[in-house]
Amino acid sequence: MSKQINVALIGNPNTGKTSVFNALTGLKQKVSNYPGTTVDKKEGVCKLPRGLKAHIIDLPGTYSLNASSLDENVVVELLLNKTDKNYPDVAVIVTDVENLKRNLLLFTQIKDLRIPTVLVINMADLMKRRGISLNIPLLEEKLNTRIALISTRQNLGIDSLKEIINNYKSISTDPCLDTSRIDPEYFDNLKQAFPNQDLYKLWLVISQDANFGRMSRKTLDIEKFKTKSISELKRLQQKETIKRYQFINSVLKVGQTIDTTKATGLRARLDRILTHKVWGYVIFFVILLTIFQAIYDWATVPMDFIDGAFASLSHWLKTVLPAGIATNLLAEGIVPGLGGILIFIPQIAFLFLFISVLEESGYMSRVVFLMDRVMRRFGLSGKSVVPLISGTACAIPAVMATRNIENWKERLITILVVPFTTCSARLPVYLIIIALVIPEGRFLGLSYQALSLMFLYILGFGSAVFSAFLLDKVLKIQRKSYFVIEMPNYKIPLFRNVLITVVEKTKAFVFGAGKIILAISIILFVLASTGIGRQFNNADYIVRMEVAGENLSEEEIETRIASHKLEHSLIGVAGKAIEPVIQPLGYDWKIGIAIICSFAAREVFVGTLATIYSVGQDDEDTIKNRMKKEINPVSGVPLFNFASGISLLLFYAFAMQCMSTLAIVKKETNSWLWPMAQLVFMTALAYLVALIVYQFLK
Amino acid sequence: MINEIIQTILVISAMLVATVFLIYKFVVSPKRKKATKECGHDDCGC
Ligand SMILES: Nc1nc2c(ncn2[C@@H]2O[C@H](COP(=O)(O)OP(=O)(O)O)[C@@H](O)[C@H]2O)c(=O)[nH]1
Ligand SMILES: [Mg+2]
Numbered sequence A: 001m002s003k004q005i006n007v008a009l010i011g012n013p014n015t016g017k018t019s020v021f022n023a024l025t026g027l028k029q030k031v032s033n034y035p036g037t038t039v040d041k042k043e044g045v046c047k048l049p050r051g052l053k054a055h056i057i058d059l060p061g062t063y064s065l066n067a068s069s070l071d072e073n074v075v076v077e078l079l080l081n082k083t084d085k086n087y088p089d090v091a092v093i094v095t096d097v098e099n100l101k102r103n104l105l106l107f108t109q110i111k112d113l114r115i116p117t118v119l120v121i122n123m124a125d126l127m128k129r130r131g132i133s134l135n136i137p138l139l140e141e142k143l144n145t146r147i148a149l150i151s152t153r154q155n156l157g158i159d160s161l162k163e164i165i166n167n168y169k170s171i172s173t174d175p176c177l178d179t180s181r182i183d184p185e186y187f188d189n190l191k192q193a194f195p196n197q198d199l200y201k202l203w204l205v206i207s208q209d210a211n212f213g214r215m216s217r218k219t220l221d222i223e224k225f226k227t228k229s230i231s232e233l234k235r236l237q238q239k240e241t242i243k244r245y246q247f248i249n250s251v252l253k254v255g256q257t258i259d260t261t262k263a264t265g266l267r268a269r270l271d272r273i274l275t276h277k278v279w280g281y282v283i284f285f286v287i288l289l290t291i292f293q294a295i296y297d298w299a300t301v302p303m304d305f306i307d308g309a310f311a312s313l314s315h316w317l318k319t320v321l322p323a324g325i326a327t328n329l330l331a332e333g334i335v336p337g338l339g340g341i342l343i344f345i346p347q348i349a350f351l352f353l354f355i356s357v358l359e360e361s362g363y364m365s366r367v368v369f370l371m372d373r374v375m376r377r378f379g380l381s382g383k384s385v386v387p388l389i390s391g392t393a394c395a396i397p398a399v400m401a402t403r404n405i406e407n408w409k410e411r412l413i414t415i416l417v418v419p420f421t422t423c424s425a426r427l428p429v430y431l432i433i434i435a436l437v438i439p440e441g442r443f444l445g446l447s448y449q450a451l452s453l454m455f456l457y458i459l460g461f462g463s464a465v466f467s468a469f470l471l472d473k474v475l476k477i478q479r480k481s482y483f484v485i486e487m488p489n490y491k492i493p494l495f496r497n498v499l500i501t502v503v504e505k506t507k508a509f510v511f512g513a514g515k516i517i518l519a520i521s522i523i524l525f526v527l528a529s530t531g532i533g534r535q536f537n538n539a540d541y542i543v544r545m546e547v548a549g550e551n552l553s554e555e556e557i558e559t560r561i562a563s564h565k566l567e568h569s570l571i572g573v574a575g576k577a578i579e580p581v582i583q584p585l586g587y588d589w590k591i592g593i594a595i596i597c598s599f600a601a602r603e604v605f606v607g608t609l610a611t612i613y614s615v616g617q618d619d620e621d622t623i624k625n626r627m628k629k630e631i632n633p634v635s636g637v638p639l640f641n642f643a644s645g646i647s648l649l650l651f652y653a654f655a656m657q658c659m660s661t662l663a664i665v666k667k668e669t670n671s672w673l674w675p676m677a678q679l680v681f682m683t684a685l686a687y688l689v690a691l692i693v694y695q696f697l698k
Numbered sequence B: 001m002i003n004e005i006i007q008t009i010l011v012i013s014a015m016l017v018a019t020v021f022l023i024y025k026f027v028v029s030p031k032r033k034k035a036t037k038e039c040g041h042d043d044c045g046c
Helices: A017-025 A070-080 A097-111 A124-130 A136-143 A158-166 A184-193 A199-212 A223-227 A230-255 A266-274 A279-320 A325-342 A345-361 A363-376 A382-390 A395-404 A408-420 A426-437 A448-474 A495-529 A539-546 A554-568 A570-577 A579-585 A589-597 A604-612 A620-629 A642-654 A659-669 A673-697 B002-035
Strands: A004-011 A029-033 A040-047 A053-058 A090-096 A117-122 A132-134 A147-149 A256-258
Touching: A004 A017, A004 A070, A004 A097, A017 A029, A017 A040, A017 A053, A017 A090, A017 A117, A017 A158, A017 A495, A070 A199, A090 A097, A090 A158, A097 A117, A097 A124, A097 A132, A097 A136, A097 A230, A117 A158, A124 A132, A136 A147, A136 A230, A147 A158, A184 A199, A199 A230, A230 A256, A266 A279, A266 A363, A279 A325, A279 A345, A279 A363, A325 A495, A325 B002, A345 A363, A345 A395, A345 A495, A363 A382, A382 A395, A382 A408, A382 A448, A395 A408, A395 A495, A395 A659, A408 A448, A408 A659, A408 A673, A426 A448, A426 A604, A426 A620, A426 A642, A448 A642, A495 A570, A495 A659, A495 B002, A539 A554, A554 A570, A570 A579, A570 A589, A579 A589, A579 A642, A579 A673, A589 A604, A642 A673, A659 A673
Parallel strands: A004 A053, A004 A090, A090 A117, A117 A147
Antiparallel strands: A029 A040, A040 A053, A132 A256
C-alpha cells in the first residue's frame, strides 16, 4: 500500500484555500478540469513529516453543502462518493479569521459527514489590527477537532498544519449536530426506511436533488422520500442552517472575542470612493486604460523578439537542412506555426498579471459590483467587462479571462460575443484596406480614415453587446435570479499567488489550444505547397519561360514562381472554387485564397496577398500599389474600390476568421458545439452584411 | 533522391498526425464525453 493520503481543501470563496494550497505544494501542482465541466481542479503533492505524502486537492469555493452552483456541486459530489479516487482521508476546512461565524457553517456540515475534519483559521496576521482574539484550546474542545491558526501571508503555522494532517487518525469523527433534530418526524421515517445508511448523507442526497431538479439516483432508492415537495425540502434546509448557526454562536460566544473599537475605517473610506456612482466608474476606466496601454506597450517588446527569433530560426533551418518539402514544412509551416502560438504569451501573461493583482487586492469585487447593473441588461455579468475589453487586444486571453464568471450562462454568452470586439490582428487588414478605399479628406478636423477605423471599433463592441442581448433571450439556460457578491477586504496581493496564476494561464493556452493551432497550420501549409497537374509541378519552368524576355532579378523571379505555385496549389484551387460564392461580395479568387489562409490568423491576409501579387512582404507600399492596379475581370473596375473595400472591411469585422479563438473556445466550453456555432453564425452574418453592402454600394 | 523520399515521408506523416489529432479532437472526444453523466440545471458546462 502506498503511503499517500488524500487531503481536500474546502472553504468559502476568498478564505485563502488557494494560498494554503500554494504554501503546501509550491509549484508541484497540476490544473485540470472536473470531468464534463470547466470547473478548475487543482491537485498537488506535499511531503508530510515522517515520510507520509499528501495528495492535496484545492476544491472550488463553496458556502455550504446545499449546493446551488456547479462549483459547489463538485464539492458535494466528491464528499458523497466514497469510491471516488479523490475521496478525502482528511478534510481541511479553510476559514478566514474575520468571517469565522459564516465560515464555520460549512465546517459543521462536513464534520457531520464523519470525515476527519481539520479546521484551519487563516489570516491570523489580521487579528491584532481587527481586535480579534481566539481561545484555540477551548474552540478545539467545543468543535471536537484540531485547529491550525495560520497566516499564509506571513508563512506562519504551516508546519503545525502539516503535523495535524499527519496525525489525522486521532481526530474525532463525531458529528456536531444530530441530524434528526432538524425535523424529528421526517428524519425518524427516513431512518426506519434506510437503517444502514448515514442519516446526514441521505439527507444531503435528497436535498441535493431538490436543488438540482435531478429526480433519480441509482445508488439509493430515495424516491418515496420525495413525498415532500421541493419547497418543503428547501424549508428543511433553512431549518438545518438555523440549527447550525445556533450551535456556532454558542461556540464562538466563549471562544472568540472581538474588540470592535479596533476595526479600522479604512475599508469603508476606500469603498465609498471606489464604488461611488461617478468616481467609481472614472477610476475604473482610468485603471483599465492604463492596463491596456501597458499591455500594448510592454507586450510588443517580447512579441517583436519572439517574432524575430522565429524568423531567424526558419532562416537558419533552411540553410542547414537539406532542401526539400519537409524542410519547407518545418521552416515555413511548423516553426512559424509555433511562433504564432508563442507570440500570444506576452499578452496573456500581462493581462493575467493585472487581472490577478486586481483580484488579489480585492478591487475586482468592487468593479464587478459597479458594472453588474449595467451589464446585466445585456445578459452579461459585471465580470464580463474585463474579457470584453481585453478582446481589443486579443480574443484568446479574453476568452480565458471568463473563467471567473461563475454563472454558466453569463460566461457562455461572454465567450460567444467576445470575438466581435476588434482584436489587434484585424488591425493590419483594416489599415491596408482603409488606406486603399477611404479618401483622404477631413471632416471637422478628423480624417475620414481615422473615423472609419474608429467606426469599426465601435461596430465591434456594439455587435458584441447586441448579440449578448439576443443570446440572453434565445439561450434556454436558467440562471440564478439573485446576485450575491462578497466584498473581501483590501489586501496587498501575494506575489506567489499572482505568479502561479500567470504561469498556469500561459501553460493552459500553450498546451491546450496550441496543439490544435499547430495541427491546423501544418494542414494549411501542406495544402498551400502541394498541387496536382503540370502548372504546379512545372511552375519553375513555366515562369522562367514567361519572364525570359523581361529583365528580372533572380529574387523577383523566385517570388513570381512562389505566386504561380500558390495559384495552382490545393488552396489556390479552393480559392478559385469559392470564387462564385464570393463574387457577389465583389471579391475575386485571389482574395478567396487570402480569406482561406487568413483563417489561420487574420493578419495572414496581408501576407498572403503579398505572395499572390508576388511582392516582398514587408513592402507595404508596393502591396498597396499592386492592389490598387488590380482590375475586377467581371466589372472592369478596380478590384479594391469603395464598394468591395467596405464589404471586405465588414466581412473581417464580423467573420470568425481565427482558428486560435475557436480552439480556446473549444477548450473553455468543453465542447465543439459552441465554437462551431460561432463559426457558422459569424461567417453567415459576415457574408450577409458584406453582400448587402456591396450590392447596395456598387 | 533518398533525401526527397525521406522528406516526402516526413511531410506525409506530419500531415497524418495533424489530421488524426484533429479528427480525434473534433469527433472522438466530444462523443466520449456524452457518455458521462448529465449534470445539473443551471451553471453547467455541458
Ligand atoms: N492578510 C492575509 N491575506 C491572505 C492570507 N492568505 C490569503 N490571503 C489573501 O486572501 C485572498 C484570497 O485568497 P485565495 O487563496 O485566492 O482564496 P480562495 O478563494 O479561498 O482560493 C487573496 O487576496 C490572498 O492574498 C493571509 O494569511 N493573510
Ligand atoms: Mg481559489
